[in-house]
Amino acid sequence: MALSTPDLIPPPHAPAFLAAQGWPGATILPLAGDASFRRYFRVRDGARGAVLMDAPPQHEDSRPFLAMAAHLDAIGFRAPRILAHDLAAGLILIEDFGDLRMAEAVADRPEHEVDTYRAAIDLIRALHAHPAAATIGRYDDAVYRREAALFPDWYAPAVGLDVDVEGYHDAWTAVLGRLDREPVVTVLRDYHAENIMLLEDGDLGLLDFQDALAGHPAYDVVSLLQDARREVSPELETAMLAHYGPIDGTAYAILGAQRNAKILGIFTRLWKRDGKNRYLAYQPRVWRYLERDLAHPALAEVRGWFDMHVPTRMRAAYWATPA
The missing domain is CATH 3.30.200.20 (Phosphorylase Kinase; domain 1)
Structure with a gap:
């Protein structure tokens, strides 16, 4: 129920x-x-x-x-x-950080979008300059695979797909083998515009960091720039990647695909298990991000699995008229 x-x-x-x-x-x-x-x-x-x-x-x-x-x-x-x-x-x-989230601030004043994202990139780059917190666990392959499994566990049955789960895991094992393990930093894991507060003194406040792990810096960058809850244009994404500085493009694509597959599963679970239907509106955007990530050559096995098991009509198009 x-x-x-x-x-x-x-x-x-x-x-x-x-x-x-x-x-x-x-x-x-x-x-x-x-x-x-x-x-x-x-x-x-x-x-x-x-x-x-x-x-x-x-x-x-x-x-x-x-x-x-x-x-x-x-x-x-x-x-x-x-x-x-x-x-x-x-x-x-x-402490009360007030009501001005980055998401609403940018929506209300789009002329400040680039500057606001630049500040958010500056913050996460500064965090990545510090060693990972000593109290957190490692964002390792077992966690990546467990999270990615939310797609066949929740999304596939919700839209009536009978998929090859073992093949899915094998594809991710092959792709994750191409992920560079260094450097290791504190990964907040949900760093996006609804979890960043614009404070009265001009600083940025952080929310929703309780699930932090020690992992690759590309993860939080992709979390910000492939935001499930608001549209980030490819042009802004490219500009902010350049502002961050040198970043492993392969890691960015792999972790982007992993995160977006996970989110598709999570949002489906929130709908099916928890009755939180509002998250369904974000599914088409997440699919667009995922398909961009899957185009990277390092994602060949995972892209092949999706091409074989998830027809186009069961992707973004499905959520135009959700069940």
């Missing part, structure tokens, strides 16, 4: 948590939910403000979020300050 989209009614234990942390009687207002079980509320107490994250411990382990926030802060990046937390209750009180 599909789960309903989480409501934005504060958890009943939130007022007691806030009171214990010095925020008695604070107003709790709905802010947002996301693709996980986490929910966010804006907390107001006179002139003070913060954001309350509700991350039910039976579904979400918030320790990686706390550790990565501390790491980013220690090396000079703007993660929300942690004001208080109770992991057993699944509640974390964090």
